[in-house]
Amino acid sequence: MSGPAAELPAGWGATLRRILQQGWPVLVGQWASMAFGVLDTAMTGHASPVALAAMALAVSIYVTVFIGLTGVLHALIPIAAQHFGGRRLADIGRAWGQAAWLSFGLALVGGLAMMFPDAWLAMSGDIDPAVRAQVHGYLYMLILALPAALLFRTVYALNTAVSRPKVVMAINIAGIGFKVLFNWLFIYGKFGLPALGAVGAGLSTALVFWISLGISAVVLRRDPFYRPFRLRMGRPDPKALGELLRLGLPMGASYLIEVTSFTFMALLVAREGIFATGGHQIMANLAALCFMMPLALGVSTGALTAQAIGAGDTLRARRTGAAGLGVCMAGALLTIAVVILARQPIVRAYTSDPGVGAVAVGLLGMLAFFHLFDALQCMSSYLLRAYKVAVIPMLIQAGTLWGIGLLGGWWLSFGPGAGALAGVVAGLMPGAPVGAGTMWLMASVSMAISALMLQYCYWRVAGRRPAGKLAVPA
Template identity: 75%
Template sequence: MLVGQWAGMAFGVLDTAMTGHASPVALAAMALSVSIYVTVFVGLTGVLHALIPIAAQHFGAGRLAQIGRAWGQAVWLALGLSALGGALMMFPGPWLSMSGDIAPEVRSQIEGYLHMLVLALPAALVFRTVYALNTAVSRPKVVMTINLAGIGAKALFNWLFIYGKLGLPALGAVGAGLSTALVFWLAVAVSAWVLWRDPFYRPFALRIGLPRWASLRELLRLGVPMGGSYLVEVTSFTFMALLVAREGVYATGGHQIMANLIALCYMMPLSLGIASGALTAQAIGAADHERARRTGSAGLALALGGAAATIALVTAGRGWIVDAYTSDPRVAAVALGLLTMQPLFHFFDALQCCTSYLLRAYKIAVAPMLIQIGTLWGIGLLGGWWLGYGPAAGALAAPLARIMPGAPTGAATLWLMASVSIAVSGLMLQAWYRRVLRLRNPHSVTPA
């Protein structure tokens, strides 16, 4: 699952790195475009990921035919959500109003990139239902293989369309969006063939059928607060990019490198969290609450241990990492300054991510959403704006100049407050998870 997540994340890394070497304008357009797209896509993906605990509990209980019915309804939900998401991305003006004056050439590339991603969205969301299905039944290699193959296709299409090779026009960020659309539609075609031909899936009786409100309601009842949590998480950081744009192209580029690296590191705890949540849900479906508790404890231990190893690697190689993203020294200076906040942020990000998925395994989604609204939006985004760009702008300038040298004060303030908010969120979610364990299995030992 981790390899599959990294492979999927490689799309964003390729886009950022390849546009970064095209021009600072293309990189700035990519940063703002991705902020909008990720906000929409991740929020909608969260709704679809309700299929994971639902199908996993069916799998643990041996209700295999119910898995096929739930998946078919999730496909209908994905198509409906893609229409909603496409409408939000077609008109980026309201999103960009947060960023102040944007150069016409940057705005043009933003609009073109997002219009290309509108074409990609239906395929991307349907592919997430395939991902959720395979996660729920402990078969992640299918999506991993498709994503790995997609990296090569994505790199080729980026090379052709971003730089204008083989006689094609150089489209910059717009070319990256076009290549994403092509790769996602190829991924859906391949995954449909696998589901149709592989005998493993036959007991599930996979079919789309007609929309059924009872099944859609079950997905929405869990999926809407899950999507809300995803949306809170992603907007806490994508809105950061829109605010940082006020400090210029180089600040935006440096912030985008930091955000992309944070997202890449996040794939490890995300994968372990999803895997732990799916296996925990299978144990819950089988009414084995002690196994569910042990699985959760193991997942948390692995996520935090992996986070510590990731922090060590990034700290040791941050100069090489930034050089791989950009050849502009001004963008690199901003990125290197911001990266000093990566250890604190990533450790608690791993804690809150894994704990969130364990709570969702128990079909608990509203409480995590409310905790994240209060912390990530309240402390992180609102507090970061207040101290970085609002009435108290510059209040932290002196200490931040020492902690994150080279980083603009506004961007540094946002990342500091984001780190504090993610720490509070992780600790609160962990306390709620322990409460759930005590209620479900009062004789068990709560996780460390």
């Protein structure tokens, strides 16, 4: 791309190449961002089981808040991408400015939600006081990180919409180096610093987010590519903020529904002890790492589809969606094969504790089924958002992930039906605790139902709606 104008692919081969060209930097950038959680989990896991358990609980709470708020800001992607496809470049700058204002308000909401972690921990039963103290400290550190983290997501959304994902990729890769250094200093207490464990991981994350935001501000100001957009904050515009919120709130709710399903799963699994909590955290972290591939392809395919919609090209929009679905499923199958074949060394890289490792290896027996449908529902969701359809996916995910996965999982794991699936868990996930195994089994079933329903909705929407018309959020 030589300048700030959409260059849309013309055929199937060109479409696939464009998806991959835009998808791989998103994937590398997401992996780099995800490396923060991997580093925190691995480095605290080698510090102590208490630090790893605290990390499992604290990260679940933080991710719940952060992902939900991020989803609201990601409404900028289809909005700006449609402007980009239609060559309305100045509208992109106005939309970004309003998203920046929105990020400030969301940071306040998120900070308040994390100030009272005991409310989140109430369902985890009797938690070791040492674990509880580190959870508090980690979250307090991340309250400081939240304003920078959310404003940086508007930069991510802007670059995704205008097909410049390498900018954020480079910043995230640079952040890994800072993260390793700060984790080493603060988790283990080097050069006379106190060993803070999980709290040190939170402090290092806060520092890295502020550094990343500073770098991105320099790029946006000095790179001539962004000048035609006339990026500016301006004054808060109720109409523009309303458009962001009408699309962003159901998108954020969808993100929140998915992440809370696993947040509350972590809090419930904590009832089975430190080994189960640590093993579940490794499984969840690895599943999230695998998710980065379909997420990257979904982001790139959704942005390119929205650009085609903005340009009024119905055929190209549908072709892009179909190509993205095909490459996403192929990538999911490859990911599953790698993880299943290498699960023993993967778990050893996460923890040196044999009890935690045994639980994690057992739970990984469910990863193949879970990831396949997780990838499908991710791509389907992003394609629907390209058409500005967000409410229907939110309702589908609420019914399946909360109703079947979370509520059904609780019922069969720790509620009146506890132990009903013990034989199934033993067969599919040998070595996994019954409660944790049942929760992952029900999460997988709910994900499969959600993915198939979202696929049905996508083909209905893409088949009946002229791509040149901006869709009202549905």
